[in-house]
Amino acid sequence: MTSPDLCDLAISVLHNKIKNREIKFSDIITSVIKRIKSEDQKINGYISIFEEDAINQAVELDKMMKNFEQLKPLSGIPIAVKDNICVKDKLTTCGSKILANFISPYDATAVAKLRAAGAIIIGKTNLDEFAMGSSTETSYFGPTSNPIDNRYVPGGSSGGSAAVVKYSGALGALGSDTGGSVRHPAAFCGVAGLKPTYGRVSRYGLVAFASSLDCIGVLGKTVADTAIIFNTIAGHDEMDATTINTPVKNISVDSNAIKNYTIGIPKEVFAEGLDGRIAKVIDDTINNLRSRCRNIKEVSLPGTKYAIATYYLICMAEASSNLARYDGVKYGLRVSSSELKDLYARTRDDGFNTEVKRRILIGTYGLSKGYYDEYYGTAQKVRNLIKQDFDQAFKDCNVIITPTTPVLPFKLGEQISDPLAMYLGDIFTTPANLAGITAISIPAPVFIDNFPVGIQITGPALGEEQILNTAKAIEEINE
Amino acid sequence: MLTQTDLEKVAKLAKLGLTLEESSRLTNEIEKIISYFQQIKHLDLHDVTPMTHAVSIILPLRYDEIRPTKCLVEYLSYKKFNYISVPAVLE
Numbered sequence: 070m071t072s073p074d075l076c077d078l079a080i081s082v083l084h085n086k087i088k089n090r091e092i093k094f095s096d097i098i099t100s101v102i103k104r105i106k107s108e109d110q111k112i113n114g115y116i117s118i119f120e121e122d123a124i125n126q127a128v129e130l131d132k133m134m135k136n137f138e139q140l141k142p143l144s145g146i147p148i149a150v151k152d153n154i155c156v157k158d159k160l161t162t163c164g165s166k167i168l169a170n171f172i173s174p175y176d177a178t179a180v181a182k183l184r185a186a187g188a189i190i191i192g193k194t195n196l197d198e199f200a201m202g203s204s205t206e207t208s209y210f211g212p213t214s215n216p217i218d219n220r221y222v223p224g225g226s227s228g229g230s231a232a233v234v235k236y237s238g239a240l241g242a243l244g245s246d247t248g249g250s251v252r253h254p255a256a257f258c259g260v261a262g263l264k265p266t267y268g269r270v271s272r273y274g275l276v277a278f279a280s281s282l283d284c285i286g287v288l289g290k291t292v293a294d295t296a297i298i299f300n301t302i303a304g305h306d307e308m309d310a311t312t313i314n315t316p317v318k319n320i321s322v323d324s325n326a327i328k329n330y331t332i333g334i335p336k337e338v339f340a341e342g343l344d345g346r347i348a349k350v351i352d353d354t355i356n357n358l359r360s361r362c363r364n365i366k367e368v369s370l371p372g373t374k375y376a377i378a379t380y381y382l383i384c385m386a387e388a389s390s391n392l393a394r395y396d397g398v399k400y401g402l403r404v405s406s407s408e409l410k411d412l413y414a415r416t417r418d419d420g421f422n423t424e425v426k427r428r429i430l431i432g433t434y435g436l437s438k439g440y441y442d443e444y445y446g447t448a449q450k451v452r453n454l455i456k457q458d459f460d461q462a463f464k465d466c467n468v469i470i471t472p473t474t475p476v477l478p479f480k481l482g483e484q485i486s487d488p489l490a491m492y493l494g495d496i497f498t499t500p501a502n503l504a505g506i507t508a509i510s511i512p513a514p515v516f517i518d519n520f521p522v523g524i525q526i527t528g529p530a531l532g533e534e535q536i537l538n539t540a541k542a543i544e545e546i547n548e
Numbered sequence: 549m550l551t552q553t554d555l556e557k558v559a560k561l562a563k564l565g566l567t568l569e570e571s572s573r574l575t576n577e578i579e580k581i582i583s584y585f586q587q588i589k590h591l592d593l594h595d596v597t598p599m600t601h602a603v604s605i606i607l608p609l610r611y612d613e614i615r616p617t618k619c620l621v622e623y624l625s626y627k628k629f630n631y632i633s634v635p636a637v638l639e
Contacts, residue, residue: 430562
């Protein structure tokens with residue numbers, strides 16, 4: 070058996086090799102770039118790749134670093150960043166024609182924190198335009214393919230980030246999760262995907278889609294890698310008034326902790342619309358956990374069935390307002406006209422793809438006079454009911470286990486013309502965003518038709534440690 | 549029931565120029581999506597307060613001190629003499 074390439078190893082393994090002087094930082098980057106060159110033409114996971122910068126940074130680290138005991142948590146580790154998160158002096162396109170030439174004036178706080186922890190930003194990843202989608206097919210830069218089978222979608226909207234982590238074109242990635250956009254592609258590609266508590270990671274430098282729901286999240290090869298990256302980016306930021314101002318605990322993942330947990334299984338999960346094969350995998354995995362955690366009980370989340378309608382009404386309303394800034398005046402695309410209103414309309418018509426237009430239109434409709442209370446106002450009330458369901462459930466349990474998605478990956482092009490069918494795939498992920506709590510998707514220990522099944526573990530606000538510990542226990546089932 | 553005329557009015561409010569083909573197709577698609585959303589209108593919500601945000605926000609204050617900032621004018625795509633350039637809005 071040949072030994073794995075460096076790019077296929079976990080962060081802690083690579084750091085041990087560095088400490089033992091078996092490898093140099095530049096060896097890691099060389100391995101990752103070689104993998105990108107062999108895979109990304111098929112996958113289209115990256116919009117921009119910073120090959121020269123990355124090599125230069127690694128060579129510099131090799132020269133500078135004398136005392137390897139002083140390694141920072143991500144020293145020399147190549148991390149990819151979703152292309153709706155700003156990286157200074159690089160393109161941030163949001164997968165849209167309207168921002169195809171937009172250069173970020175500054176680093177997002179999460180990116181600055183990655184750099185401060187020693188990470189090397191290796192490139193910017195593909196996404197559904199403005200993170201609006203569940204398949205990474207609506208990008209102006211073409212669709213991303215699933216590395217497991219190139220005929221299938223990688224999920225979305227952070228499909229580029231999930232795909233490059235899966236094929237080892239990065240050792241971890243940032244994504245954004247407004248309604249499941251980190252967890253959904255993590256499930257489809259078979260990697261770990263963490264959506265932190267709303268406000269635990271600064272949104273400064275994340276291009277706004279739906280501000281009350283948006284969250285920067287992490288995609289990693291393993292639960293431990295995901296925790297290392299999360300530890301790095303979490304924390305209060307005075308540039309984002311919605312960040313939570315409490316100390317951040319450095320989480321060290323420990324699966325043994327689950328023996329003291331109570332795991333909740335919502336009785337509403339095994340409902341119509343869930344692929345029976347996925348239901349069986351979830352059931353088997355839960356049974357597998359019983360030897361390590363005796364307290365597994367049924368809980369109820371009755372509002373889940375209204376999550377899709379509630380989520381989409383709120384996110385579309387917020388999106389219609391947030392995307393008003395793309396008007397061809399200050400930056401991005403401009404379609405010229407002699408009349409200003411016409412310039413706005415032409416620019417936005419040419420610059421936005423169909424899904425973005427659809428969401429702006431529904432959002433504007435739902436906020437317009439005579440319809441506000443009926444749609445947006447009602448959705449805000451149902452959002453509160455969904456949050457109350459979780460508050461109640463977490464009185465009886467520490468974490469909640471569900472599938473991440475109701476269906477397995479589908480083929481490219483298969484659902485693109487049926488937006489409602491695409492939205493329904495977010496049934497299990499949107500509730501955590503509505504409630505502002507944390508959740509992770511982790512591959513189940515069993516595959517169906519070669520595809521992984523995503524298991525979602527949801528925790529209360531600031532419950533990242535307990536969901537990571539539970540995820541680690543699931544990861545260990547087959548080890 | 550959403551008509552094509554309704555949609556064109558909304559598009560105008562959203563400053564979206566749509567072709568006839570687009571507005572016809574989007575009317576049908578959006579009508580179907582809005583019909584799906586109707587399910588939450590029948591819930592009894594009279595005692596429920598709207599939830600606007602996941603965290604309670606207390607507007608933070610800081611000292612009013614000057615900090616170095618980047619001049620964003622250099623990042624503007626359409627400028628003349630360091631001003632944003634747009635079509636004339638006054639005759």
